[in-house]
Amino acid sequence: MMDGDDDSKSSPALCHHRFPVRLAAAMAGSRVQVNKVHKTRFASKASRHVHKTSLKDKSKIAKSERNVSKGARAARIQRNKTIREQKRAALLKEKRASSGSxxxxxxxxxxxxxxxxxxxxxxxxxxxxxxxxxxxxxxxxxxxxxxxxxxxxxxxxxxxxxxxxxxxxxxxxxxxxxxxxxxxxxxxxxxxxxxxxxxxxxxxxxxxxxxxxxxxxxxxxxxxxxxxxxxxxxxxxxxxxxxxxxxxxxxxxxxxxxxxxxxxxxxxxxxxxxxxRPYIMAQKVDLVADVCNSEKCTLLFTGYLRGRSLSVNQLVHVSGAGDFQLYKIEILKDPCPLNVRKEGDFMDSDQVHDVQVISSLVPDPLKQEPLLVENVPDPLAGEQTWPTEAEMAEADRNQEKKLKKRTLPRGTSEYQAAWIVDNSDIDYSDSDDEADDDMLLDETDSGFPGQGGNEKLGH
Missing domain, CATH: 3.40.50.300 (P-loop containing nucleotide triphosphate hydrolases)
Structure with a gap:
């Protein structure tokens, strides 16, 4: 019995030395420290403060409102993704347009x-x-x-x-x-x-x-x-x-x-x-004289069209010369192709100067922009035009009338003088004299008490 007890007591020690890792984990039990998981990293502000909300307020929050917020977030994410894809596509298109074949x-x-x-x-x-x-x-x-x-x-x-x-x-x-x-x-x-x-x-x-x-x-x-x-x-x-x-x-x-x-x-x-606007950097310029009119000529520009599209009906500006109408536009075969070996368009040095016309564009007389620098006035449209000689003479006469000297009563302001019509102007110098005479007559005729008593006393 003693030996058996010794064996039973010694067996856990042997197992302990034979399996130290497993037994250490099993024997620890609930004494192992377990930290709480930090869950507020991906939580919203509302979920972090939900414990502060009363039960009455929690019941007021409907399920539909929560779904609306989730749907708005998904729509916002989708919209941002669409904007990124559009910008990426525009950048790729711009790169192909600027450096493509x-x-x-x-x-x-x-x-x-x-x-x-x-x-x-x-x-x-x-x-x-x-x-x-x-x-x-x-x-x-x-x-x-x-x-x-x-x-x-x-x-x-x-x-x-x-x-x-x-x-x-x-x-x-x-x-x-x-x-x-x-x-x-x-x-x-x-x-x-x-x-x-x-x-x-x-x-x-x-x-x-x-x-x-x-x-x-x-x-x-x-x-x-x-x-x-x-x-x-x-x-x-x-x-x-x-x-x-x-x-x-x-x-x-x-x-x-x-x-x-x-x-x-x-x-x-x-x-x-x-x-x-569209523009062309001329790589070759030729001048063709007009047989019918020696003062006119045709200017030929050869180059690559850049910027925007060009219409054959619109005017073009030549630096240092002015605006002109287009006679026609000829689309030429590319004299300097990028994929010449692939397309079989390789040209020798003698063939570089040769021009091969693929198609031509001629302007429409009804849609072509006219070469009008100044606007032609329409008398029936009531447009402002340059005054005629009769209108200028009438304006001078009106100015002379305005400059005519007017006699106004003393103390009349400019605002009061503007209301006085020329036909009703009165010679206020004569009226002032008559007014003074009337005032003197009134003073002599009026019978003041003091004046009458003095006259009687004198008599």
Missing amino acids: NSSPRVIVLFGLSACVNLNSLAEDLLALLSTDGIGAMFPTVASFEYKLRTTVLKAPHGDLLSCMEMAKVADLIAFVASASSSCEEGSSNYYIDAFGSQCLSVFRALGLPSTVVLIRDLPNELKRRHDLKKTCTSSLASEFPEDCKFYPADTKDELHKFMWLFKEQRLTVPHWRNQ
């Missing part, structure tokens, strides 16, 4: 901040990078199969303010080019910008700047000196451009390759006034 080429305008910047070498490097076969280097518009992008590269002439303004008006991206090894004159406000560059910057800000970048050229080959000079140039030019303007080195082919990839993916912003 059917979109017009993106226009890059190279503008030198000083006269010592060499834009010709930069334009040649960009065109050589975009055109793999070398054809695009001859023309400003290039279709790149590697970047899947069509680009027009223009060089702003330094010193010609009007040409720089015209290029800035149609630019999708203005690339300001600065030379790290240049030093401008002492009168300029910036070390890398000369006087003409500062003038153009102020004009561009007044017109409205599109997307802008700054390309830094002529950096040294030494890595540390190159980094320090780029940092100095960036800090010096940062105050002259918008906050979102990026600075890129543009000396090597790899640096230009990085810039073009970022340019392809960039969402370009243009001034608001540019999207309000």
Whole structure:
């Protein structure tokens, strides 16, 4: 019995050493601390304060009202989701329209901040990078199969303010080019910008700047000196451009390759006034003389239509010439297609100048806008017209009548004089004298008591 008791007493100890984890959990029982779950994280304000509501008020809360609140929340979530999807679709549509195969080429305008910047070498490097076969280097518009992008590269002439303004008006991206090894004159406000560059910057800000970048050229080959000079140039030019303007080195082919990839993916912003009407950047201009009338001619513009749609019946404005009617619109085959290898439209350099007309649009004489600068007055419509000579003479006579000297009684104000008609004007100078005489007669005839008694006493 003693041995059995010893065995029975020792058995739990053996089990305890053999299964320590399970027994510890089982033996703990209700003595284990269990914390309350924090449930107010996803609870509403009404549910957190429901314990403060009396039973009478709780009964007043109907089930329909709770369902209405749940339905409003679901409708709000659905509406926000619809708005997000619409914005995403609009952004995708805008991206396809700006960089797709059917979109017009993106226009890059190279503008030198000083006269010592060499834009010709930069334009040649960009065109050589975009055109793999070398054809695009001859023309400003290039279709790149590697970047899947069509680009027009223009060089702003330094010193010609009007040409720089015209290029800035149609630019999708203005690339300001600065030379790290240049030093401008002492009168300029910036070390890398000369006087003409500062003038153009102020004009561009007044017109409205599109997307802008700054390309830094002529950096040294030494890595540390190159980094320090780029940092100095960036800090010096940062105050002259918008906050979102990026600075890129543009000396090597790899640096230009990085810039073009970022340019392809960039969402370009243009001034608001540019999207309000259609416009064409002329890539080719021809002049055809009129056989019947030597003083007239026909101007032919060739280019990509940008902005909004253009009607053949509306007037067009030519910069520096005025408003004109359209003779016709010819839809041409794309001279610079993006998918030429796929569509089989590849053109040799001799065929680039050939023009293939797909269709033509002729204006409707009944719907075409007339070339009327001034409005033709209609006498039956009661419109305000320029006065005739008879009306001007009558106005002069009326003015003379108003300036005629009028004799008015003393103390008459301007307001009282305005009520007196010319026909009823009286010579108040004579009437005043007569009034004075009448007053004297009245005084002599009137029998005052004192005067009568004195006369009797005198007699």
